[in-house]
Amino acid sequence: AQSVSQHNHHVILSEAASLELGCNYSYGGTVNLFWYVQYPGQHLQLLLKYFSGDPLVKGIKGFEAEFIKSKFSFNLRKPSVQWSDTAEYFCAVRAYSGAGSYQLTFGKGTKLSVIP
Amino acid sequence: DAGVIQSPRHEVTEMGQEVTLRCKPISGHNSLFWYRQTMMRGLELLIYFNNNVPIDDSGMPEDRFSAKMPNASFSTLKIQPSEPRDSAVYFCASSLARDSNQPQHFGDGTRLSIL
Numbered sequence: 001a002q003s004v005s006q007h008n009h010h011v012i013l014s015e016a017a018s019l020e021l022g023c024n025y026s027y028g029g030t031v032n033l034f035w036y037v038q039y040p041g042q043h044l045q046l047l048l049k050y051f052s053g054d055p056l057v058k059g060i061k062g063f064e065a066e067f068i069k070s071k072f073s074f075n076l077r078k079p080s081v082q083w084s085d086t087a088e089y090f091c092a093v094r095a096y097s098g099a100g101s102y103q104l105t106f107g108k109g110t111k112l113s114v115i116p
Numbered sequence: 117d118a119g120v121i122q123s124p125r126h127e128v129t130e131m132g133q134e135v136t137l138r139c140k141p142i143s144g145h146n147s148l149f150w151y152r153q154t155m156m157r158g159l160e161l162l163i164y165f166n167n168n169v170p171i172d173d174s175g176m177p178e179d180r181f182s183a184k185m186p187n188a189s190f191s192t193l194k195i196q197p198s199e200p201r202d203s204a205v206y207f208c209a210s211s212l213a214r215d216s217n218q219p220q221h222f223g224d225g226t227r228l229s230i231l
Contacts, residue, residue: 034219043119044207044222090159103172104149104220108158 002027002095006107013081014115021076021110023091032094033074035065038109039087047089050074061085086114118142120223122208128229134196137226140189141210149220150183150193151207159207165191198230 007022025031035047048059055067065076074091091107121140129135141148149164163173165185173183180199185191195202205227209220 036222043224044209046219046221049219092159104161106151106159106161 002031002093002103002105004091004093004105004107006089006091006110008110009108010111010113012113012115015083016080019076019078019081019085019112021089021091021112023074023076023107025072025074025091025093025105027072027093027095029095033065033067034092034094034104035059035063035074035076036090036092036106037087038090044090047076081112081114083114083116085112087112120208120210120221122206122223122226124226125224126227126229128231129198130231131199132197133230134194135198135202135228135230137193137206137208137228139191139193139208139223141191141208142221143189145210145212145221146188147211147220148185148191149209149211150191151209153205153207153225154203162193198228200230203228203230 003026005024013019033050036044037047038044047063048057048065050057050067058064063076063078065074067074088109088111090109092104094104120142123138127135147166150162151159152162153159160175162175163183164171168185168188181195183193205225207222207225209222211220212218
């Protein structure tokens with residue numbers, strides 16, 4: 001079964017610091033990769049996604065992620081964080097799970113706190 | 117364009133009671149997903165439907181949990197009887213198709229507390 005690991009449970013940064021959140025998955029086949037963000041008290045929103053093509057994906061609000069197939073990783077980055085980026089970030093992997101179905105598996109999330 | 121609508125937003129009830137969570141997917145979406153979010157286990161897929169038909173319910177924790185989708189615009193997740201360990205945030209999501217390159221859109225979630 002596929003699994004998704006997010007290395008950091010809670011990250012605390014000062015404004016303008018650079019951000020990198022790790023995500024690794026275990027699945028040997030073709031995958032679609034996603035990062036979702038959950039702002040305090042709000043629902044999950046799609047930040048960016050990778051399906052194929054350029055492994056460097058640019059999303060909303062200045063976020064980007066790089067798919068490194070050899071490392072089974074899809075790390076999320078932002079060069080300069082803002083206080084409004086305080087949220088919980090979820091990495092997700094969608095892969096074929098057999099019998100014609102696909103399964104979306106989430107990591108446990110990384111809570112980001114940005115200090116003004 | 118209305119997103120995925122879940123109700124209630126919060127529910128607090130005593131153990132042993134029946135709990136029903138409701139979801140209205142985005143109009144035109146034909147796949148619907150129920151997730152549970154807890155601190156210990158993160159986000160877990162419970163069940164998903166395609167064209168109102170349950171496709172994979174392997175994530176449903178036990179027989180106390182059941183889900184239905186009587187039509188394309190409505191789904192319920194029922195817990196009977198409820199237990200304190202069922203306390204979590206339950207999310208419903210929908211997408212245009214189960215296996216195409218379409219992301220899932222999430223509702224605001226139902227925060228369930230079982231006393």
